[in-house]
Amino acid sequence: MKDEEILKRLKNGDESALQYLYKKHYRMMSRLVLKNSGTEEEARDIFQEALIVLWQKVRAGNFMLTSKLSTYLYSVCQNLWRKELERKRRLSSEEKDDIVEQNWEEKERIELVRRCLKQLGDTCQKVLTFYYFDRMNMKEIAEQLGFASADVAKSKKYKCMQELERIVRANFKKSDLI
Structure with missing residues (x-):
């Protein structure tokens, strides 16, 4: 055609x-x-x-x-x-820019948490660092810190988290962490 x-x-x-x-x-x-x-x-x-x-x-x-x-x-x-x-x-x-911004914001949030962690006592710092950053389980934390059992480590972690939350609320606005 x-x-x-x-x-x-x-x-x-x-x-x-x-x-x-x-x-x-x-x-x-x-x-x-x-x-x-x-x-x-x-x-x-x-x-x-x-x-x-x-x-x-x-x-x-x-x-x-x-x-x-x-x-x-x-x-x-x-x-x-x-x-x-x-x-x-x-x-x-644009996707790369978004990823860079997300990574930066995540690093900033982690740094805020680390600053608050430093305000905790030595034992609480270790318990939370071992659990959240080193990904250790309660039994490993109990052995590392000389606690009687994993249940004691779990109870200590709970109390340390409450204290950390109190420090975070006292030092930062909710918008700083979102």
Whole structure:
């Protein structure tokens, strides 16, 4: 089918012309996307968008083809893929910024807790540090600190947490920790 005939069919609403274009030019258009960091699915989406652009322009009645139809479709795909890559790059950059900000906020919260921990007695500092930072269980903490049992370590941890909570509330607003 010649380009003029395809355009005439599109103008008349003949969707089989789109199917013809898809079968004839998909491989060439998909290579464009695949060679430029895209996937097969993205290539399909981009080419379908390009066909929609062509369909809409031809149906609007103001379309003038100044090159081969394949060249026009290729340039539309190129522009659509560039926009998609730019969108992905922007999103990736924003995600990285979010992760950096989250890590910074988490480090800041940990530092606030560490400052409050320093205000506790030596035994409470050790119990909470062993449990929360070193991930030791109650039996290991009891052995390390010479407590009679894991239950004694658990009771001590509870009392130390209450004291730590009191210190945190006295020194910081809720918004400092959120």
